[in-house]
Amino acid sequence: MRVAVLSLIEAAGNDPGSLRGYLPIGGRSLLRHQIGLALSLGARRIVVMAEAISGELVALQHFAEAGGAQFHVIATARALVPLLAPxxxxxxxxxxxxxxxxxxxxxxxxxxxxxxxxxxxxxxxGFERIDINHAFAAAMRFPGRIAAGLADLPPEWNAQSALLRLAIQGRVAMRNLPSALLDDGRWSILRNEDEAHFAERRWLRLHTRFAGQGPATPGEQAAIAVVNRFGPAMLHAGTRPALVGLAAGALGLLGGGAGWLGSFALGFVLLGLAWLFERMASLLGQVERDSLLASGIARRSVAAFHLLIDAGLVTLAGWRSGLPDTPAIPPGASFFAPLLLVCGARLAALALPGRGWPRWLSDRMVIALFLAVTSLFLPFDASLGLAVIALFGACLLTLQFGSIPPETGASGASSSNLQLTTRQ
Incomplete structure (x- = not known):
């Protein structure tokens, strides 16, 4: 069985009533982060060294047991011995x-x-010294038989320090961590609230670094900036990603209502903000999943929400169209150019992955702002028609001249065909 041993002993700063394990990171205690780590590593028993049981410890016990692990709270190192089999x-x-x-x-x-x-x-x-060259990085793994030596130690010994000495005496291998982990905040010891506040900012930036193909679009950059700036306050206030997603839905409805009432530019802007809020909600959800603070299942409604945003943009653009309502013009003609624009934007992102400018077309905030500016200052229908022509023309030119032709052999056949037809 894999067993995780955690600690809730050390005071946070100079206040003996404040403990390091209760320091908040992203609205959850540091001990809650560690329990998530233990469960992700497959621990079936979690032991917490603590001098007293609190309401938060009881809540953490329920969380650990819901994750399939036994949960124990003990006060002395000797009490740990019967919980660790050889x-x-x-x-x-x-x-x-x-x-x-x-x-x-x-x-x-x-x-x-x-x-x-x-x-x-x-x-x-704040790390503990081992010898003249090494400090303990506050994490280790060893077979349970090593912990049997705790029974011979005085009860007042710190359990984790004692386990460290026993592991070294048991010749468990020591391995250095890269110092770069300390520099960027991927590995740290938090000793007080000031260090927790500083680490929380770095923790959020680490989890919100853009990992997509190519540079981040303006809307993605805006979502990352907002989450980095206001994310800690939102998480501490209990604002979960689902609540931000509800705000995105409300903005989308307001955008549709504004367009229905004839305020088309405002409607486009509100739809762009709805997309931005959804990106913020997805980013917060990703942070919680990556930090093991929430389920690893991503929200399945994201793609449907993006389709609704696209439908809203097409609808508002169709309402905004100045095409005359005459028998010579087919019904629904005012929605044709907006539909081509939105579908073309989706097609470009799929047909040209990894390119810079097609990724901008997946940014609905950019498209919404383009439609809002066009609605206010330019001939709307003519501008949309030109935008559609420019979009498909750029896609054709990129596909025609921007791709790298396959390598050919001496006979003129491509190298891929040569591999398929050559016998080894």
Missing amino acids: EDDVIVLGDGLMAIPDVLREHIELGPVVLTLPVETALPL
Whole structure:
């Protein structure tokens, strides 16, 4: 069985009533982050060293048990001995450790190990010294038989420090972590509220770094900037991604209503803001999933919401059209150019992946602002027609001249065909 040993002992700063494990990061306690890490690593038993049981510990117990793990709270190192069988796989996370899940998983899953850091860099940051060259990186893994030595130690010993000494005496391998993990906040010890506030900003930036193909679009950059600026306050206030998604839906309805009442430019802007709020909600949801604070299942309604935004843009543009309502013009002709524009934008993003300008066409805030400006200052129908021609012309030119032809052999056949027809 894999067992995780966590700690809720060390005081946060100079206030003995405040504990490191309760420091908030993204609206959840540091201990809650560590329990999420333990569950993701497959821990079936979680043991928390704590001097007293609190309401938050009881809530964390329910969370751990819902994740399929047994949960124990003990006060002394000796009480840990009967909970660790010799064949158990034990993972220890230090009091106040804040680590990005992927980084911890990468280093801890390699086998029994005591993770270390250069002592001159780590000691000022709150890590514990092991010897003249190494500091304990506050995470280790070892077989359960090593913990049997706790029974011979005085009861007042700190359990995690004792386990560290026993692991070193048991010749568990030590492995250095890259110092770069400390520089960018992927690995840190939090000792007080000031350090938690600073780490929270870095933690949010790490999880909101754009990872798509090509540079971020203006709408994506705006969503990232808003989440980085106001995300901590929103998460601490209990604002979950679903609530931001509801706000996006409300803005979309307001945009449709504004267009129905004839305020087309305002309607386009509100639809663009609805798309922006949905991107913010998705970003917050991604942060919670990546940090193991929420379910790993992404919201399935995102694609449907984007289709509704597109439908709203086409509808408002059709209403805004100045085409005369005469028998010579087919019914619905006013919606033809907007429909071509939106469908062409979707097609360009699919047909030209990894390109810069087609990605901008997937940014509905950009399209909404274009339609709003066109509605206010330009001949609307003519501008949409020219935009459609320019869009499809750019796609054809890029496909015709921007692609790299396949390599050909001496006979003129492509290398891919040569592989398919040549016998080995």
